[in-house]
Amino acid sequence: MCLGIPGEVVELVADQPDLAKVDVSGVRRMINIGLLADDPPKPGEWVLIHVGFALSKIDEDEAAAALEFLEGIGQAYEDELAALQESMIE
């Protein structure tokens, strides 16, 4: 929860500038990108996500490292992904 999870922005939502679809370890869900309003991410860019909100932009290397860190945590990351899978942000 306190740890950010990296996601790749795959789609922006035309009529909802606060939302973006991201891919997190193969799970595709909507997140809120309103906290990056000063410099919104584009498709193909990576963000660190905290509880459904993108908090910062990161590069692909950082995303890979963060992902491996999280995968190493094991159950906690699986729980986080399972929770994300249930998430229906709109």
Next chain:
Amino acid sequence: MKFVDEFRNADQAHALAAKIASLCEPGRHYKFMEVCGGHTHTIYKHGLEDYLPESVELVHGPGCPVCVIPMGRVDDAMHLAAEPDVIMTSFGDMMRVPGSNGSFFDAKASGTDIRMVYSPLDSLKIARANPGRRVVFMAIGFETTAPSTAMTVLRAAAEGLTNFSVFCNHVTIVPAIKAILDSPDLRLDGFIGPGHVSTVIGCRPYEFIAADYGKPVVVAGFEPLDILQSIYMLMLQLSRGQATVENQYTRVVPWDGNLVALRAIGQTMELRPYFEWRGLGFISHSALRMRPEYAQYDAELLFKVPGVRVADPKACQCGEVLKGVLKPWECKVFGTACTPETPIGTCMVSPEGACAAYYNFGRLSRQRVKEVTRS
């Protein structure tokens, strides 16, 4: 994977360790606190302490949001959840935290409507779908999650939702660090600053640690080499007699933080005069509550909250662990009565807690070093 190796290269780790050792003054003992539970996790998982000279000690700080929630607040949340028209919602991490009469999971099993959500925005969705019920979001966490709660409240206000409220337990890291600095129990030489919290608050809030207490701070990333590099940066400052705030994690943390996030927090929340932290007691101006303008979203005003202070179980020494005074394995119930499956204290509940991290990885650290770092 080239990039991951770059952060984990064993040669580089040994080189950094040697540089750290070369800066150690004979006869001097160095004690650094890593504030963030994510760092604690990396340190145990990769056995980083085995790389360091014996005179360099790492102590684990209070930076685990679940760990610092006092039992009384869990009981208050249970009380709210028991209201017949309430749907209580919270993060998965919160579900196993023991209150006086069991955890959220226990209450859910006996029929209380408590739902696990990934995001406060999911609570909002539940509120929209259940106009006849009152949906309460149990908000926990440091500045990494507070902006999300703030944005969700702003969204609820924009939509005119009237059946959504927040039981706000957001805490702020800086007053906790100050409390530790003021405590006579522990003498520290410097801080490994939290990575993700700093993406929101930036590096400036730590400046008083250097200016007023003369201790260096290095905001660090979560990879093993990030942490070793940060310890080296701390040692370098000490060897030069300096105390400043440095940012090792520039690839994620901007010096000024995330201004949109800070504005959202400031618009909807204000500091409480004081708040109880598990183990650390009452700390002034260390937590957030809803601003009066957003009173209609404040569960503490909408419901009767008992607000009773509850002492931790006697056997549990989470308080000492959170202050860095005790190592996890020095607690009397560690690994025996208290395990991740049946936690007595919060430090064993969260994967960011020092006890859970040590339980899962600590005892294996020496072998793990060889496996995980590849040359």
